[in-house]
Amino acid sequence: RSPSPTVYPEKPVSELSLSCITSAIWSWLKPRSVKSPPMYPGWLPLIGHGYQLMGDDKHLWKREKEFYDFCLQNNDLIEVRVGTHSMFILTDPDDSLTVANYCLDKPYIYSFGHNVYGRGLITAEVKRWKIHRKLLNPSFNLNVLQSFVGEFNRQAKRLVSSLASEAGKGPFDIQPYLITNELKSAYRTTFGTKVENSETLKTYSHATEQILTLILERMQNIWLHLSFIYKMTKSSRESDKLAKIMKDITESVINNRKSQLKAAKQLDKVGDSATEDFVPLLDRMLDLADKQDAFTDDDIKEHLDTIVGAAYDTTATAVTFILILIGSHPDVQEKMYQELQKVLEHEERDIDKHDLPKLVYMEAVIKETLRLYSPAPRFARTSNIDVKLKNYTLPANSTYIISVYGLHRHAMWGPDKDQFIPDRWLDPTRLPKNPNCFAGFSLGRRNCIGKLYGVMAIKTTLSYILRHFRIYSDIEKLETGCDVLLKPVAGYFISLESRV
Numbered sequence: 001r002s003p004s005p006t007v008y009p010e011k012p013v014s015e016l017s018l019s020c021i022t023s024a025i026w027s028w029l030k031p032r033s034v035k036s037p038p039m040y041p042g043w044l045p046l047i048g049h050g051y052q053l054m055g056d057d058k059h060l061w062k063r064e065k066e067f068y069d070f071c072l073q074n075n076d077l078i079e080v081r082v083g084t085h086s087m088f089i090l091t092d093p094d095d096s097l098t099v100a101n102y103c104l105d106k107p108y109i110y111s112f113g114h115n116v117y118g119r120g121l122i123t124a125e126v127k128r129w130k131i132h133r134k135l136l137n138p139s140f141n142l143n144v145l146q147s148f149v150g151e152f153n154r155q156a157k158r159l160v161s162s163l164a165s166e167a168g169k170g171p172f173d174i175q176p177y178l179i180t181n182e183l184k185s186a187y188r189t190t191f192g193t194k195v196e197n198s199e200t201l202k203t204y205s206h207a208t209e210q211i212l213t214l215i216l217e218r219m220q221n222i223w224l225h226l227s228f229i230y231k232m233t234k235s236s237r238e239s240d241k242l243a244k245i246m247k248d249i250t251e252s253v254i255n256n257r258k259s260q261l262k263a264a265k266q267l268d269k270v271g272d273s274a275t276e277d278f279v280p281l282l283d284r285m286l287d288l289a290d291k292q293d294a295f296t297d298d299d300i301k302e303h304l305d306t307i308v309g310a311a312y313d314t315t316a317t318a319v320t321f322i323l324i325l326i327g328s329h330p331d332v333q334e335k336m337y338q339e340l341q342k343v344l345e346h347e348e349r350d351i352d353k354h355d356l357p358k359l360v361y362m363e364a365v366i367k368e369t370l371r372l373y374s375p376a377p378r379f380a381r382t383s384n385i386d387v388k389l390k391n392y393t394l395p396a397n398s399t400y401i402i403s404v405y406g407l408h409r410h411a412m413w414g415p416d417k418d419q420f421i422p423d424r425w426l427d428p429t430r431l432p433k434n435p436n437c438f439a440g441f442s443l444g445r446r447n448c449i450g451k452l453y454g455v456m457a458i459k460t461t462l463s464y465i466l467r468h469f470r471i472y473s474d475i476e477k478l479e480t481g482c483d484v485l486l487k488p489v490a491g492y493f494i495s496l497e498s499r500v
């Protein structure tokens with residue numbers, strides 16, 4: 001089978017340089033239309049606001065928040081420029097939904113992760129995305145996800161047993177524990193292989209982390225947005241090296257699984273003992289490839305790496321924020337614990353698929369945490385045609401940034417919008433009338449395929465942590481930074497005390 005074609009064709013250096021220089025001069029000289037949204041202060045010719053973004057993830061997030069707050073104060077739509085490229089920030093829920101539904105294309109910055117995620121769902125161009133999303137949707141339906149609950153339980157049990165060594169010893173960094181837990185769950189439900197070999201997992205997650213750091217560096221330096229310059233850098237070579245490490249791991253897993261399934265077929269057996277209570281996504285994709293010729297091996301690799309990458313870090317980060325918040329709000333923690341004990345009828349047993357929807361208060365805590373500390377605090381889109389919004393028509397080929405942070409702190413949430421109040425989710429009169437004010441899992445047709453998976457995995461993990469430990473934290477000490485995801489700068493704010 002032929003390999004997938006290249007998506008982002010490279011332009012010759014001379015052509016690129018010429019078009020850059022021309023567009024820079026044009027953007028400098030071009031008068032701004034009076035009908036344009038307000039420009040964020042501090043714009044400079046040629047470099048735009050790019051210089052304001054230089055710095056580490058903490059600095060970047062501080063700046064971004066200033067953009068989003070300015071947007072909230074200026075009728076929910078402003079312009080910033082990175083180099084000569086216009087980026088429009090939106091915090092209006094209706095305009096955000098319009099952009100999310102009608103601008104399904106991702107802007108060029110998403111191509112920075114192309115060497116590792118290829119044309120997986122997050123980075124795929126629209127034509128391919130439509131076909132593949134339709135093929136993958138059934139693999140995320142409720143029945144399939146419920147079959148993963150056993151695996152979530154197994155991993156959560158391992159998690160609490162490793163956390164036991166930290167209990168009673170004061171604050172520690174819980175993030176590595178949570179990352180290992182969510183990565184193992186995601187890896188297992190996606191690839192189906194046993195993941196006792198933690199060295200492979202460590203290598204995989206370390207490579208992902210490093211790649212995200214390199215992507216951030218590239219995003220912040222406008223000159224590195226030009227592929228021909230970036231290709232000459234040490235970062236580019238380093239990024240390719242890391243992508244190769246991940247590719248080798250994934251390819252070897254896929255090949256092993258294919259051989260296992262082939263052997264099982266010859267012996268007239270289905271699957272193997274490692275995957276007896278669920279069918280991993282890899283098997284579903286191999287089946288679709290076999291019966292409908294739906295995927296090439298490259299497609300499978302790109303989708304699986306994307307899904308694992310999109311699943312574990314977001315989920316682990318969400319759990320970290322939840323623990324910091326409930327560790328700082330003992331009343332909320334106690335209410336969650338009491339609800340859990342009631343649902344489990346005070347039995348020391350596994351969570352099952354019927355328990356999860358009954359954890360209504362826990363779900364309110366998850367949503368309220370995602371509202372205040374969304375691991376994905378913005379997402380971006382583009383379109384090759386002009387985009388008509390309530391008050392403005394935005395020019396084609398710009399980047400539109402939907403500020404999840406801004407939507408979640410919109411005045412529509414009421415005067416207590418900055419406070420952590422999970423109960424608001426249990427009383428519809430306390431929620432904004434416009435449901436698009438919540439975008440923790442994105443908005444519209446190209447939203448998060450794994451949102452239900454994420455909530456189920458988080459609930460299972462929390463139900464073990466809560467039963468085993470009292471959690472203490474201090475939200476006042478929380479500092480956040482954002483590269484691709486919003487994260488606590490360090491996780492040293494959580495202490496555990498054993499309940500048993």
Ligand code: HEM
Binds near residue numbers: 315450
């Ligand atoms: C708390 C956990 C999660 C959060 C906050 C989250 C958030 C998001 C957001 C905001 C997007 C849109 C990204 C963009 O357009 O740039 C997205 C897309 C996506 N997410 Fe999640 N996610 C979570 C968990 C998961 C899980 C568990 C999976 C997989 C099992 C997953 C798989 C994906 C995929 C594949 C996409 C791309 C969807 C598409 O374009 O069709 N996510 N997620």
